[in-house]
Amino acid sequence: MNPHPPLRLAVVGCGVIGRLHAELAAHSPDLHVAALIDPSSAATTAVAEHLHRLGAPPPRVHTDLTTALADGGIDIVVICTLSGTHAQLGLEALEAGLHVVIEKPLDVDVAAARHLRDAAAQRPGQVIAVISQHRHDPSARAVRRALDARRFGRITSAVANTDWFRSQEYYDSAAWRGTWALDGGALMNQGVHTLDLLLWFLGEPVDVTAHTARLAHERIEVEDVAVAILRFEDGALATLHATTAAYPDLGVRLQIHGTDGSAVIARDELTFFHTRDAEDIDGDQVTRELAELNGGPGNSHQAQWTDIVTAIREGRTPLVDVDAGFLALTTVRAVYLSATLGRTIRVADVADGKYDGQATRTGSQT
Structure with a gap:
């Protein structure tokens, strides 16, 4: 028997993602869907x-x-609205004393996200998390464990590709899709x-250092191709590629390379893993690495919710907290700024507000 009463959850935004989180909560003994919030009665129904x-x-x-908060009976909200509304709604819930979960990205506006992050720092008793469920994938956990143990040696480079396809109909399906203010482009979304x-x-x-372009879609403001080079403090370099113009959709691939080993994640699965400590260079290290992981929920969304609930009950920080969401946002914004201004952009400058209010645009356009 669960010794804790379920947390009363309000789902803010009842589209596809809101429905997913409501369903996950319905299957969890730790959560109870207390409220559905959406201006569309058809969506909530x-x-x-x-x-x-x-x-x-x-x-x-x-x-x-606002009305839902006044009605009470809520412990935690999950915000599944348009990306450009995330920080404002998150702040409203935070100031009402609730725990807050925000779908990715944290927001599209760095200043709004910074305000939310700073407000969260003043409320250490409240948990604020950002949905990034793939950190809970067995593949990602295996790589992170190896990195923590320094089994790859010095990290020299990485390759991160999101090679997706979205049709013109996808962007035409809603006026907010493909806008800077509410959506963001292939990298942000x-x-x-x-x-x-x-x-x-x-x-x-x-x-x-980055370039972006809009090459395969019409009637959108944002990029459908983004390519960037990221430089890290220890000298490692990474290439970042995100597109919604890669027919027929090749999925996601992430490579990590070091002086003592490499790993490859493709379509969320660990497809290659090799370090110098292997007995056989041709041996199957993938199976061994995955087998040695501690067990947990098989569904990565479910696993993230388990982590969030545990963080609330134990008074600790969740795996993907507001700082992690803010770093991802400022890095995306640095890519957009570099492409717009034609120069290398320091991520810390973006985080500190140097470029607040700077408009962004795509490079090549259809």
């Missing part, structure tokens, strides 16, 4: 009906977060998961 089919009790329904893993493995970049 669809999610409520889905929860009913899963056997969950009916949640309260609200059209806005699709590639940020791979970037987050790269940063989890290698740390904070010193600077970024």
Whole structure:
């Protein structure tokens, strides 16, 4: 029997991702969907009906977060709205005394995200997490464990590719898609998961040199191709590539290379792992590395929720906290700034606000 009462969850934004988080909560003994929040009654009705089919009790329904907070009965919110609204809604929930979970990215605006991060620092008793579930993939955990043990030696380089495809119909399906203010481009929206893993493995970049382009889509403001070189404090270099113009969609690939070993993650699976401590250079180290991991939920979203709930109950920081989300955002913003201004951009300068208010644009355009 669970010794703790379930946390009362409000799902803010009842689109595809909001529905996913509501379903995960319905299957968890640690969470109870107490409220659904969306200005669209059709959206909240669809999610409520889905929860009913899963056997969950009916949640309260609200059209806005302010009303839901006034109604009470909420311990934690998960924000699944348009990316450009994340920080403002997160701050409102934080100031109401709630724990906060925000879908990636933390926001599209660095100043708004910084304000949220600083507010969170003043409330150490409240947990604020950013969804980046792939840190909980067995493949990523195996690589991070090896990095912590320095089994790859000195890290020399990395390659992070998000080679996805999105049709013109995808962007035309909603007016906010492909906008700077509410969505962001291929890197901000699709590639940020791979970037987050790269940063989890290698740390904070010193600077970024980048180009972006819009080559395969019309009627969008943002890039559908981004390519960057990231330089790290220890001298390691990484290439970062994110696109929504790679037909028929080749998925994600992340390579880590060092003086004593290398690893490759492809489509979320560990496909190559070799270090000097292997008995046989041709041996299957992948199977061994995965077998030695501690067990946990098989679903990475479920695993992240387990970590978040545990962090709340133990009073600790979750694996993907607001600082991690802020670093990913400032790195994306550095890529966009480099492409716009035509020069190398220091990530710390972005974080400190040097470029707040600077407009960004794509390079080559259709």
